Amino acid sequence: xxxxxxxxxxxxxxxxxxxxxxxxxxxxxxxxxxxxxxxxxxxxxxxxxxxxxxxxxxxxxxxxxxxxxxxxxxxxxxxxxxxxxxxxxxxxxxxxxxxxxxxxxxxxxxxxxxxxxxxxxxxxxxxxxxxxxxxxxxxxxxxxxxxxxxxxxxxxxxxxxxxxxxxxxxxxxxxxxxxxxxxxxxxxxxxxxxxxxxxxxxxxxxxxxxxxxxxxxxxxxxxxxxxxxxxxxxxxxxxxxxxxxxxxxxxxxxxxxxxxxxxxxxxxxxxxxx
Numbered sequence: 721x722x723x724x725x726x727x728x729x730x731x732x733x734x735x736x737x738x739x740x741x742x743x744x745x746x747x748x749x750x751x752x753x754x755x756x757x758x759x760x761x762x763x764x765x766x767x768x769x770x771x772x773x774x775x776x777x778x779x780x781x782x783x784x785x786x787x788x789x790x791x792x793x794x795x796x797x798x799x800x801x802x803x804x805x806x807x808x809x810x811x812x813x814x815x816x817x818x819x820x821x822x823x824x825x826x827x828x829x830x831x832x833x834x835x836x837x838x839x840x841x842x843x844x845x846x847x848x849x850x851x852x853x854x855x856x857x858x859x860x861x862x863x864x865x866x867x868x869x870x871x872x873x874x875x876x877x878x879x880x881x882x883x884x885x886x887x888x889x890x891x892x893x894x895x896x897x898x899x900x901x902x903x904x905x906x907x908x909x910x911x912x913x914x915x916x917x918x919x920x921x922x923x924x925x926x927x928x929x930x931x932x933x934x935x936x937x938x939x940x941x942x943x944x945x946x947x948x949x950x951x952x953x954x955x956x957x958x959x960x961x962x963x964x965x966x967x968x969x970x971x972x973x974x975x976x977x978x979x980x981x982x983x984x985x986x987x988x989x990x991x992x993x994x
Contacts, residue, residue, distance in 0.1 A: 747870070747896075747915055748836040749801040750829040756805030763812040772851040774827065774843040781831035782824030782848060784856065785811070789818045792885070792990045793858045796823040797845055797878070799869035803830035810971050817983050822856070824848040826874075838915045845878040860884055862990055867892060869941060869967065872949075873917035880925045885989050887926060888982070890933040891967055893945040894920040894952070902942050923953045930957045931985040935965025935973065958985070 760767045760783065767783040774780060783804055794814065798807055804823045811821055826841040827834030834840065849865075852858045860883040867875025872892020879887045893899050896917035900910040923930075930953050934946035943961075950959045960981050965973035974981075 743913055743915055744835075744837055747800060748826075748828065750826070750836055751801070751803045751806070752829070753803070753831045756803050756830065757808065758805050760808055760811075763808045765808065765812055765815065770822075770824075770851065770855075772847055772855070774840070774847040776840075776843060778827045778834040778840070778844070779832065780824060780827065780844055780847060782822060782851075784852075785815055785819075785821045786856075787815065787818050787820055790820045792862050792864060792986050793820040793822065793852070794888075795849060795852060795863060795865050795878075795884075796821060797865070797867040797871035797874040798823065798825075799871050805830065813971060813979065814982065817979065817986070819986070820858070822848065822852050822858075838917065841874050842877045845874045846881060849878060849882050864888060864986055864989075866890070870917070873919045876919040876922050876926065879928065880922045884928055886928050886985065887930045888933070888985065889930060889946075889949070891935060891938055891941050891946065891970060892919065892949065893917070893941045894948040898945050898948070899941070902945065919949055920952045923949060927954055929985070929989060930954075931981070932957065932959040933962060933970060933974075933978070933981070934959070935962045935967065935970050937964055938967045940967035 765785060767785050770782045770784050772780055798804060804825050807823060811823060815821060824844065825832040826836050826844045828836040853860060863884045864886045865875045865879050865884045866888040868890040869892055872889040875887060875889060896913065896915050897910040900913055932946060932950045934943055936943055950957060962970050962974040962978060971978050
């Protein structure tokens, strides 16, 4: 019996060590170019290829959609898997609001160099913002930061550091610790993980309007974690439930009402509307 218990303890320790060792590979699932579908023209999009550098010298890549009819610009921080080419369908639909859209790949994703890690993706978002407001001349008063899933944590970090008109968070979580507890239950994985994505602490330092969107049937990021982050945020804020939506189909299940909620939130804060 003692030998059996010691074996269980040993296996438990090994499991935690493996989680700690391969943490970045578990959290970040990048698809490098040419993986993906790199044909924006198939979606009716004319996108400018953009190359810029993070503060630590890593070269990054993004796409910029600029439209004469758009009064506001969306800076898009995507989720943990794939790359920007996987967001083309969603991008094409958001573009019709209309919006200017800048979407970029974190280090190690798509055509961006390097390897992803928590502090690195924070640097990447700041670099994307600085490129957009500097090189492209976008005024922060017309800039909205949008983060989905893991990108929500990146967007929260960015909005706590840089000015913007508003923040849009979709299908995101309160913290990496809460996600670990949700995924592994009674196993205290959060005690050994280094990745924190502590949005719930950072969001208290954000004082711009925030729109939260979350599917009621999200099986990846629990609905309750989106609500928890919402409750910690400062006013003004609003939470939009997308009935029946899972994690990756929010804009499909939500349909026109989803895009209308986007439009109204941005129009209320953008002089001239969209």
